[in-house]
Amino acid sequence: MSTQVSLEERFQARIDAEQKIEPKDWMPEAYRKTLIRQISQHAHSEVVGMLPEGNWITRAPSLRRKVALLAKVQDEAGHGLYLYSAAETLGISREELYNELLSGKAKYSSIFNYPTLTWADMGAVGWLVDGAAIMNQVALCKCSYGPYARAMVRVCKEESFHQRQGFEILLTLSKGTPEQRAMCQDAINRWWWPSMMMFGPNDSDSPHSAQSMRWKIKRYSNDTLRQKFVDMAAEQIRVLNMTLPDPDLRWNEERGHYDFGPIDWNEFNEVLKGNGPCNRERLAARRKAWEEGAWVREAAMAHAAKRQQQSVQSH
Amino acid sequence: MRDFLLLLADNTQILGHRLGEWCGHGPELEIDMAMTNLALDLVGQSRNYYQYLAELEGKGRTEDDLAYLRDAREFRNCLLVEQPNGDFARTVARNFLFDSWHFFFLQALCNSNDERLAAIAAKSLKEVTYHLRWSSEWVIRLGDGTEESHRRIQDAFDHLWTYRGELLTPAPFETEAASAGYGVDLHSIKPLTEDKLADILYQATLRRPEDGWMQSGGKTGRHSEHLGYLLAEMQYVQRAYPNSVW
Ligand SMILES: [Fe+2]
Ligand SMILES: [Fe+2]
Ligand SMILES: [Fe+2]
Numbered sequence: 001m002s003t004q005v006s007l008e009e010r011f012q013a014r015i016d017a018e019q020k021i022e023p024k025d026w027m028p029e030a031y032r033k034t035l036i037r038q039i040s041q042h043a044h045s046e047v048v049g050m051l052p053e054g055n056w057i058t059r060a061p062s063l064r065r066k067v068a069l070l071a072k073v074q075d076e077a078g079h080g081l082y083l084y085s086a087a088e089t090l091g092i093s094r095e096e097l098y099n100e101l102l103s104g105k106a107k108y109s110s111i112f113n114y115p116t117l118t119w120a121d122m123g124a125v126g127w128l129v130d131g132a133a134i135m136n137q138v139a140l141c142k143c144s145y146g147p148y149a150r151a152m153v154r155v156c157k158e159e160s161f162h163q164r165q166g167f168e169i170l171l172t173l174s175k176g177t178p179e180q181r182a183m184c185q186d187a188i189n190r191w192w193w194p195s196m197m198m199f200g201p202n203d204s205d206s207p208h209s210a211q212s213m214r215w216k217i218k219r220y221s222n223d224t225l226r227q228k229f230v231d232m233a234a235e236q237i238r239v240l241n242m243t244l245p246d247p248d249l250r251w252n253e254e255r256g257h258y259d260f261g262p263i264d265w266n267e268f269n270e271v272l273k274g275n276g277p278c279n280r281e282r283l284a285a286r287r288k289a290w291e292e293g294a295w296v297r298e299a300a301m302a303h304a305a306k307r308q309q310q311s312v313q314s315h
Numbered sequence: 316m317r318d319f320l321l322l323l324a325d326n327t328q329i330l331g332h333r334l335g336e337w338c339g340h341g342p343e344l345e346i347d348m349a350m351t352n353l354a355l356d357l358v359g360q361s362r363n364y365y366q367y368l369a370e371l372e373g374k375g376r377t378e379d380d381l382a383y384l385r386d387a388r389e390f391r392n393c394l395l396v397e398q399p400n401g402d403f404a405r406t407v408a409r410n411f412l413f414d415s416w417h418f419f420f421l422q423a424l425c426n427s428n429d430e431r432l433a434a435i436a437a438k439s440l441k442e443v444t445y446h447l448r449w450s451s452e453w454v455i456r457l458g459d460g461t462e463e464s465h466r467r468i469q470d471a472f473d474h475l476w477t478y479r480g481e482l483l484t485p486a487p488f489e490t491e492a493a494s495a496g497y498g499v500d501l502h503s504i505k506p507l508t509e510d511k512l513a514d515i516l517y518q519a520t521l522r523r524p525e526d527g528w529m530q531s532g533g534k535t536g537r538h539s540e541h542l543g544y545l546l547a548e549m550q551y552v553q554r555a556y557p558n559s560v561w
Contacts, residue, residue, distance in 0.1 A: 047344065050338070050339035050347075051339050054338050054339030054340075057335045057336075057338050058332060058335060058336055058548050058549060059548055059549065059551055059552055060552075061383075061552035061553055061556075061559075061561035062379045062383075062553075062561045063358060063361070063362050063365070063378055063379055063382055064362075065561055066335070066358055067355060067358055067359060067362075070335055070338060070351055070354055070355050070358070071351075071355060073338050073339060073351065074338070074347075074348055074351040074352070074355070077339075077344050077347055077348045077351070078348065080344055081344055081345075081348075119552055119561070172560060172561060175560075176559055176560060177556065177558075177559050179556055179559075180556065180559055285339075285340065288340075289339075289340045289341065289342070292342070292402070292403075293341065293342025293343055293346075293403065294342075295461065295463050295464055295467070296342035296343075296346070296403050296457075296464070297342060297343060298460070298461050298463075298464070299456055299457050299460025299461045299463070299464030300456050300460065302460045302461045302464075303455070303456040303457075303459055303460040306459060
């Protein structure tokens with residue numbers, strides 16, 4: 001018992017001293033579990049996140065946009081891979097994690113349960129959704145768990161490129177025809193509040209936050225990051241000559257931040273429970289790809305086994 | 316020159332588009348990423364050809380006008396590349412039939428007397444070397460994998476074989492291109508692609524389908540019904556909002 005206490009104390013001391021925890025280091029079971037849950041949710045989000053944008057690859061309006069979108073969705077697959085690898089360092093397999101996603105047991109970011117209805121959504125998703133993701137992920141680059149922090153450094157570089165690309169799509173639309181301008185505003189209207197919800201519940205309703213902050217998995221509170229996001233978007237929306245769909249949005253001189261209106265947590269909770277517009281489709285698409293790919297994965301394994309046997313016999 | 320460039324541009328554009336349809340739906344993440352790479356390369360190659368053609372025309376048309384504002388009857392791609400993805404085996408077989416032709420075609424095109432074409436071919440060849448390796452390896456893996464994968468890939472070849480003839484049968488504009496020195500003599504690459512095919516099918520323990528009736532017409536704009544749907548989707552935004560910048 002006393003050795004346990006001292007292990008935990010030493011662990012916390014290392015964290016307080018800003019040392020990175022590495023896979024072979026001792027760590028409390030709860031720390032490991034928290035990380036597995038968080039990293040795998042993050043990985044699943046990348047992989048489910050391929051779907052709403054993949055939805056526009058075949059309809060991208062120019063060859064340049066088509067190439068950029070293909071590359072972006074491919075980046076997200078890559079992010080999924082780094083993150084599954086980071087989770088695997090904690091002693092769980094990618095297959096196990098993936099099964100939890102397919103069974104509906106594991107969560108992924110609720111934002112991907114909203115539909116992409118027009119081309120402008122490719123801009124709004126890049127600007128707002130990747131933008132909100134970056135706020136979270138930049139903070140995670142300093143996370144106490146080494147493999148996660150390092151994966152995030154790579155991911156962040158690409159995410160900020162996605163965000164700029166999304167903004168540039170909107171900027172082009174904002175300078176376009178009246179139809180394009182309307183499309184642009186409509187996409188911003190639809191993606192704004194769901195993006196605000198990406199930071200999670202208010203700090204007062206966020207039960208795991210305190211422990212995660214102590215472990216330095218989390219560096220900033222949900223509300224702090226959300227405020228940073230609002231401050232960024234409230235400035236950039238002016239460049240677009242569009243508006244954010246929040247009548248309460250205004251600069252607060254005293255706070256040095258933008259004030260904003262209340263979030264509809266009821267909607268957030270419903271989407272989380274599975275009642276978002278696309279929850280069923282997203283999971284069904286992931287299951288379909290996985291099930292229809294089973295024979296391919298089996299064939300690859302069977303072939304590799306045959307090859308190995310041949311090389312054993314020929315020696 | 317125009318039709319010849321369109322053949323190259325449309326082949327790569329349409330096959331790239333088909334591969335893009337897989338994006339996010341592949342059998343596993345690594346395969347998904349690999350197919351997206353193929354799509355990126357092919358769409359990139361098509362842009363080189365469209366841009367060159369647009370410059371040659373000198374009418375102020377852009378790569379996008381060429382890709383998005385022509386109708387199916389004006390597309391010059393061969394029938395093979397517009398065939399639907401089907402299951403993964405169908406996609407692999409389609410890609411391999413194309414790649415095992417495309418690779419040798421580009422090798423020959425590197426000797427084109429048109430410098431720009433030769434340069435595009437040389438650049439594309441690097442990418443297509445990888446494409447051919449990718450599809451060859453998958454043909455072998457599926458052919459010499461499980462009973463099910465063997466059956467599926469054999470079915471795929473049986474189904475697609477009828478579209479293979481068109482790759483090696485020159486349209487009039489290709490004969491013209493070859494004799495003018497900027498194109499490729501398809502007869503010269505035929506033995507090379509046959510050898511490659513025989514080698515890979517052998518390693519994959521697959522049977523070479525009978526050379527029966529071969530479909531043709533794509534190169535002169537007489538396509539299968541599939542192309543119309545593909546273009547309806549691909550061209551929708553450009554057509555619905557004309558004269559816009561994206
Ligand atoms: Fe992301
Ligand atoms: Fe990502
Ligand atoms: Fe992203």
